[in-house]
Amino acid sequence: xxxxxxxxxxxxxxxxxxxxxxxxxxxxxxxxxxxxxxxxxxxxxxxxxxxxxxxxxxxxxxxxxxxxxxxxxxxxxxxxxxxxxxxxxxxxxxxxx
Numbered sequence: 738x739x740x741x742x743x744x745x746x747x748x749x750x751x752x753x754x755x756x757x758x759x760x761x762x763x764x765x766x767x768x769x770x771x772x773x774x775x776x777x778x779x780x781x782x783x784x785x786x787x788x789x790x791x792x793x794x795x796x797x798x799x800x801x802x803x804x805x806x807x808x809x810x811x812x813x814x815x816x817x818x819x820x821x822x823x824x825x826x827x828x829x830x831x832x833x834x
């Protein structure tokens with residue numbers, strides 16, 4: 738299963754509409770809204786997700802988040818998260834400015 742990790746519920750709703758417009762099927766279970774950028778970048782909030790990755794239930798992950806004030810800092814933060822969770826081989830990210 739493919740999962741898209743985003744900051745909040747409004748991001749999830751926008752992404753669902755965007756994928757629908759592109760005629761790419763998705764369901765609510767494809768999305769993981771974290772509640773905020775701070776929560777998205779908090780490694781401790783990924784216990785269940787990392788267990789699902791290890792069990793082979795998640796094959797691809799995409800992190801979508803805002804750059805806010807500093808693109809380079811956000812990039813470094815999300816890359817560190819990927820490394821810390823040991824998911825660099827199945828995950829990617831999109832940082833929106």
